[in-house]
Amino acid sequence: MTIGLMTNKGLLYLYEYYSGGGMSQYYFEEYNVLGDSSVEIWRGQSPGENTPPKTPAKPTGPVSGEAGLEYTFTTSTTDPQNNDVYYMVYWGDVISEWLGPYNSGDTVSLTHTWNAVGDYTIMVKAKDTLDLESGWSDPAQISIIALPRLEIGNLTSSFGSISAQIRNVGAGDATNVDWSITLDGKLVFLGKETTGTFTKIMPGFSPKAKTGFVFGFGRVDVLVIVGDIQKTATATLFGPMVLKIVE
Structure with missing residues (x-):
């Protein structure tokens, strides 16, 4: 529906359109006295009209x-009618x-995980409860790179040795990952410290660091160091036998 009339300022048009929210909405446009629609001098919205966030x-x-x-980004917006968004x-x-x-x-937190290396653009848009949508936000950027991340897994024992699983998650x-396993006890005669280097640990691989031959008696403290991470445990030795490891 369109209604046009003359005023002391020019031509006034009343437009009716369907908003998509189940209601007919209205707006006004006023032009110069010659009715040239390319020269818009005023536009207003009808009271109660729903507008997007x-x-x-x-x-x-x-x-x-x-x-x-996983990484977190925050954003916010407001809705002119204070509707939820x-x-x-x-x-x-x-x-x-x-x-x-x-x-x-409200400021909201949004999370995402990128599994591939690359540069990514992040943008956000909003809608209200009547499905009226905003435009897209200005873009943010994030660069995702591939890095190793090492963990020390379970410690296990066999005759005369202790092993530690090293995982690249x-x-x-x-590359060039230095490691050491140290046994600290009063009656440790062999295998007090073993060191080594892994030339390369690829993602998903789990090699084992293993002590030299161990011989001793009683309780010992076990310290495993891999790069800049470490793990401690206790063990009980009876000669070359490692009877129990408690992490």
């Missing part, structure tokens, strides 16, 4: 990270579903 703030979060780890996130590799609802004006190769 404002464009969300640029997402805030880390600028670099490691493949396979939902967010959709473009993560650079996928687009999320609508997330929410959240209160208008990261996304990059670990």
Whole structure:
């Protein structure tokens, strides 16, 4: 529906359109007296009209990270009618579903994991409870790189030795990894300290660091050091036999 009339300022038009939220909404446009629609001098909205949320703030979060780890970005927006809002996130590799609802004006935390190395763009848009959508936010950037991440697994024993499993749970190769296993006890005669170096531990691989021949008696403290991480345990020796390891 369109209604036009003359006023002392020019031509006034009343437009009716379907908002998509189940209601007919209205707005006004007023032009110069010649009716030239290319010269718009005033436009207003009818009282009670629903309008979309404002464009969300640029997402805030880390600028670099490691493949396979989860990272958090925050953003916020407000809705002119104070309706609840939902967010959709473009993560650079996928687009999320609508997330929410959240209160208008609240800062929200959004999480994602990138599994491939690369540079990614993150943008957010919002919608209200009547499905009116904002534009996309300004983009944020994150660079995902492949790094090794080492863990010391279970300690096990066999006749005359103690072994420690070394796991690379990261996304990059670990190279020239120094390790040591030290036994501290009053009656440790052989195998007090063993050292070594792994030339390369690829992602997903779990080699074992193993002591030399161990011989002693009684309780000993076991210290395993791999790179800049370490693990402690206790063991009981009876000659070359390692009877019990407690981590």
